[in-house]
Amino acid sequence: MTDKREPGSPLRVLHATEAMGGGIVSIVDSISRRQVEAGASVTVLYTVRPDTPSPEVMRERFHPDVSLREPLSGGSTLRDIPLMMRELRRLARRHEYDVIHLHSSIAGVAGRLALVGVRASLFYSPHGFAFLRESSPALVRSFYRTLEQIFARKGTLIVTSAGEVELARERLRAPRVEYLQSGVPESSLVVRKERASGPVLVTMTGRITYQKAPWRFAAVARALEGRARFLWVGGGSAEDAANWIGDAPVELREWATPDELEDIFADTDIFLFPTLWEGMALSLIQAQGRGIPAVTTDVVGNRDTVLDGVTGFVRDTDEQLIEATRRLIDDPDLRRSMGAAAVERVRESFTDDGIGEDSVEIYRRHRA
Incomplete structure (x- = not known):
């Protein structure tokens, strides 16, 4: 040229x-x-x-x-x-x-x-x-x-x-x-403070599509109903939501603005990200950078982001996702330690x- x-x-x-x-x-x-x-x-x-x-x-x-x-x-x-x-x-x-x-x-x-x-x-x-x-x-x-x-x-x-x-x-x-x-700007990183009251909030962000495996999120919500709130943030067709989430105890919210998402992350205790494939998921990095421990799947991108046993859990089956989420719900000290480690991990590798x-x-x- x-x-x-x-x-x-x-x-x-x-x-x-x-x-x-x-x-x-x-x-x-x-x-x-x-x-x-x-x-x-x-x-x-x-x-x-x-x-x-x-x-x-x-x-x-x-x-x-x-x-x-x-x-x-x-x-x-x-x-x-x-x-x-x-x-x-x-x-x-x-x-x-x-x-x-x-x-x-x-x-x-x-x-x-x-x-x-x-x-x-x-x-x-x-x-x-x-x-x-x-x-x-x-x-x-x-x-x-x-x-x-x-x-x-x-x-x-x-x-x-x-x-x-x-x-x-x-x-x-x-x-x-x-x-x-x-990743995310270093200025956005924060070690979140545990909320003083209210049920544990488990959140997922992303469109309701096959790639995001909403039925797996729904399976965890059904298994742990009553132990935590489950929130899915992201658009998608009503038909897909009905087919893949159905009557599971999952709150659905349309896509949030960046400011609204910050408020959601501030209230979120666990980020459950059960996707089937990824490149490098920015939403997962964002959650980890806000000090939220993650439970995710063992696929490219997710396993690159989350250090298993350190900043969250990387799992394969629905049963393993359920057990890892249950463990974090029941152990606030583990949530705090993994969240703090997640912020440092993002600071080192994903800004x-x-x-x-x-x-x-x-x-x-x-x-x-």
Whole structure:
């Protein structure tokens, strides 16, 4: 790529995704914000899906110096992906950006396919490889893995957990893999104080989807009914809630604003996160950084975050999740010690204060 700009000009970065909802919003907000603070010129390109915040909410959330392009919307995913591919190819051919960073498995494949034959500095973060999705049949997961292997040589893979680094190197044979520490601002970390009264509160945050295994949360709530309150914070369809949570003693709340979520975390005693697969779950890191012990599943991302027996429990079966949650409900001293250890763990390994400068340095090392 020929750069005809003046020496010392800001690095021009484009972040692109078709999955602008949930955790992707948080990570793109975090990295773009820190990159602007590091002196880069940053733009975000995205398509609209049901859980995508409105343009007004996006503008309010993102750093004022981050340029948000008008969302692409063809009315369906099948139309949105070609729209994004054409736009990426157009922008790359015009050399409008020095770096293109793709977020999500679908954007990663579509973007790299769109730019075949175009000289561009490409970077890709899956935020949970599609071939790990247990909701897909084995044949489909194998197809996803094959696509990842084929495109692994185009661009540089940037991942945010040690588990993803291992997968990228051993299963995908990716020649260029970089680890980028992500998480929460160090200023947000706090050792929470135990509430003086009221029942123990067990919380989960996330959309009611197959990936988040709401039926497992419901199973724990049923088994421990009367010993604690169980709260699920996150949107989802009424049909999914009825099918997967049903009549379990679980309080349901629509998605909370960041300020509302802080209030919820302040009241939460245990974070129960029974998901089936992850990349690096920001909500889990947020809870641990607020001094909340976690009970979670033994999958990539979750086991990278929670130190079993130290900051919470990492378990496999429903019975093990129930027993670990019961243990924390019954032992306030254990909750306090694990919560304090969780804050220090996040402070050491999962803050995002350096994500801007670190990512820009990765870009510079691998620019085409």
